[in-house]
Amino acid sequence: MYRYDEFDHDFVQARVAEFSDQVKRRLAGEITEDQFRPLRLMNGVYLQLHAYMLRIAVPYGTLNSRQLRMLAHIARKYDKGYGHFTTRQNLQFHWPALADVPAILADLASVEMHCIQTSGNCIRNVTADHFAGAAADEIADPRPYAEILRQWSSVHPEFSYLPRKFKIAVTGAERDRAAIQAHDIGLHLKKNAAGELGFAVYVGGGLGRTPMVAKRIRDFLPEADLLSYCTAILRVYNLYGRRDNKYKARVKILVHETGVEEIARQIEAEWQQLKDTELKLPEPDIQAINAYFAPPALSARPEGDALVKQARLDSKSFSEWLDQNVVTHRHPDYAAVTISLKGIGEVPGDVTDSQMEAVADIAEKYAFDELRVSHEQNLILPHVARADLKAVYDALVEIGLATANSNLISDIISCPGLDYCSLATARSIPVAQEISRRFASLERQREIGELKLKISGCINACGHHHVGHIGILGVEKKGSELYQVTLGGSADENTSVGEIIGRGFSSDEITDAIEQIVDTYLGLRLNSDERFIDAYRRVGPAPFKEALYAGETKAA
């Protein structure tokens, strides 16, 4: 993985010193909250309902065991013994004291981590496919490009005060696991007919109160032009993006209001001024960054096949976990493992300090010291020898992280919601927990098959509900929580925004409604291979509306 050079170390240390001084002056009453607020946000410090919240950047979701142990240490020493992984592949602590933040940042800097650009109207943590470098279907590892974007965008003076926040995601495979079309810029790394690397470029995607699917404005951008082209996009946005209305300030609105062809023309015109400048990536620099992401030396471990076969016979639960949470690796003797942070009835994305330490041990012992955070709020061990899968499984069972539900209905994305968040209008975690308990039976979940359920506790859509096969949005209506259901959303290479199915449901009704939707799907699918999303796209909302609301219409 990427290692800080001297410049990176100095830069982060300088920022820690600067923010420590700002915190000191704030606590001494030398600066007001109005003055301090933008400074703390630039360093990942929010104020939530119960306390401050600190959001730590995990660049493109890549961590090593030393870093995860440090997060565990911070959770234990400064917080309440747990952390929460987010849909931006970051980690949040929900209880840090402001007075402790300088010490936390110093601890983070010691393991090459920080909180820079995890808030504010700047370019946020660049996300990537969590199976990057491991996936069998990958054209190239997206992380070197995410790292190049990170270096370029870190305190970029021109892009530190954009009209609104700006999110970039990169995938290197046909199968999009990074939700790139739900981003301000989505980059799909691919090869052209000549075998050269480049990107399909999408712009103007986003969720929030006005969900939009990104538009492809370029089929193939040569890799050397990555920064000049992204600069051109950001410049057009910075010039013309709306600053008069926060709710219309994202680039998706500019793309929508300007029109795709016109915005592509403007970007192209800007790019012509930039493409042959110092922003052109020199090949040696690309190679140098690539070298940081060289895959570990994966020695042949052909004994894995026999061991896995025997272990399957010995343990049904291992066999189920293997089927659900283990995916094919580009090396036949290896696999990529999803560590579900979605135990039945647990808080999606939460992990305790001792679990973090145990996972760090597993990564060190069995996974070349590499970990990933997925935007679906799980952890990934990208390189595990198949021969070691049983040992990894046994170690995960011991810490309660062996739930075999990856991509199933209980693998729910959920924002923190009104249990923590000052923007939320309804709780989302208790809804996730109740649905998870209702569908606790793994047999039943497997019968249902792949189903992406996503919950947000307000219209800002941190829980990605718009792109859930089933999406739930919690709102406040007449003083009570009300849950709106959308169906047919998707965040993969066929991204779509779900449609609101009808009137919302109270907290007492929502789990029953979800069950009714699932039962309706089971009743109408062509066969067990037809996923929920495919069945919905085939039949549309009518059968689901009928199942949910027919009684009411008749009664009325």
Added chain:
Amino acid sequence: MKVLTANRLSDGIAVWYADGGWAEAVGHADVAHDKAAEDRLEAIGAAAAANNEVLDVNVIDVTIVDGLVEPVRLREKIRAAGPTIHPDLGKQASPQAQRAA
């Protein structure tokens, strides 16, 4: 009926104005029964924010249940108790302290 609430500057913990200071529990917060009293709370809040004791100052609706102040809105109930998913965290973790405050 209204009370004054905010988050403490040093650690962000939710606090309520009670008896001339900031209490960590809502139960015995000073209650404003009329507009004049509400205005007084607002002024106290503004002064405390200006004095860098607290931030995010708000005057919120409350009722009295068994002699103790309780917020009306769910958001404020959760602020006063802690995350509903973690009865072991927040004010609810030490109910005695909450009542005694």
